[in-house]
Amino acid sequence: MVSEAPAKRRRFRLPFSAWHLLLMPMALLFVVPLVQMLLTSFMSDSDINRFPPKFIPTHLHISGYVGLFTQSHVLRWLLNTVIVATIAVLAHLVLCSTAGYGFARLKFAGRNVGFVLLVATVMIPTQLLMIPTYLMFARVGITDTLAAAFVPWLATAFGVFLMRQFFLSLPAELEEAAAIDGASMRQIFFRIVLPLARPALATLALFTLLSSWNDLIWPLVAISDDRWYTLQVGLTMFQGTRRTQWSLLMAGNVVATLPLIIGFVFAQKRFVANVTFTGLKG
């Protein structure tokens, strides 16, 4: 250290931390494509196909959005996605928190078998389930309905596991004290445990929102009626038929991603904290 110091002093020193040289280009690399998506959605197709390509539109064109809203059921797809995501989040909050609590705190016959079965399902790849689930949905008659998109998102092993880990980390004394005071199981859960679980519930809600909003494979497999598409399926179908209408495709992309991106930027601090929370829990 001592022998190194003089050499360091002689060296040219940047007026800012050298880490900026890594982070600034990185940050641009991650964000500029999204900015371009937004800008391109406001270009005319002739502007987009110009050579060399332009980054900033000369005039603001809304033809992409006009085309998107007149030539597709995009508003309906947006509504479908919102419905699916809302049901998914609400169902997750109710079903995964109760199940997580049951597996963490209550002692009952079959608890361990149930939990092991649940965790084992994580190993099964979605692709294995596509064919039988499609057939199952067809038998029940919910293909081509929104139910096909939200039923797989009602509860997930990940959600139950997350909530169980959280409840295990809570000290049990509070609940024991309430039980001695004569509170019923239901009262303990709703009045004492759930209010404490707010951070875990927020994490669960965020992840469920992200994965159900962005899910492509289930609605793609089970829904072929374009009135019941979700945004993601609608987008990919659109891409298949209008390969070169970039303004329209980018407008669709903006509609599909902007709500979550804006939500993320506003809830950013909380969001990253929540991701780390899950990350640590594995």
Added chain:
Amino acid sequence: MTFGLATTRVAPPPRVAEAPPSRWRRGTRRAASGWAFAGPATLIVVGLSIFPAVWAFFISRTKWNGISPARDVGWGNYQLMADDPELRAAIGHTLTLTALFVPSSIALGMLIAVALNRKIKLVGFYRTCIFVPYVASAAATGILASFVFNPQFGVANDMLRRLHLPTQQFLESHSQALVVICLIALWGEVGFTAVIYLAALQDIPRELVEAAAVDGAGRWRAFWHVVMPQLRPVTVFVAVWESINAIQLFDLIYTTTRGGPLGSSETVVYYMYELAFQTQKFGYGSAVAYGLFAFTMLLTLGIFWYSKRSKIEAF
């Protein structure tokens, strides 16, 4: 609890005779309330995974297009897999993608996390920027990427032109498509890996690194010998998570190349999707899916076994 046990043990005979039914009743009441809490979610998850998974096994032993009656072919589909050149190519592509994606997402995630862990200006802004692509759906990312990497008027080639470098075909070249898909997947996923590493870095006790500095270790050596071992459990978790992501990557391929050009980016998952939902080969498709399941499980167990052997507590 212990008090209760003690009283039953010394209880007079008539109470002992009464005890079993009441304990049994208490047991059933407990089970009823336990399952009232745990049952609905368990039923949904198990019903939507274990039941179809078992069904998929029976389907995999038939030849079936979903309309005409299924014909039992025993292990025929699995034998078919052994000499299917398209499947073999798809396995190769999946392995290449995983081998490219997993190490780079670990290295890049760790590097970004170390950088974000410095107390410098703008660090919150950088973190937001790097994480935003994770929020965008893979479908939208794929569509955006096919625009950016468009050989004629995409930004990627425009940059190359400005730097006087030869332009590329990217997603339309059968030698580059898989690599470009891997880059796009990294763009979307690295934010998540970085945030996980960031959390782990912030959990490392400051005294550990300071002690290393006192002992005369330079920055690099302190990182290598003190910080890195502390990050091992997270690395095992990230390796499992990102391997599964890479093996099951579907949305991006669907929205960029659809397996092309000339099948050069057709992974096992994509091949399976085509078998089942484009050509209605439900039986063979299920067999391929079971192969994929077996492989994923072996890989996951392998990583667990390795981490257990080197005494890393990952989960």
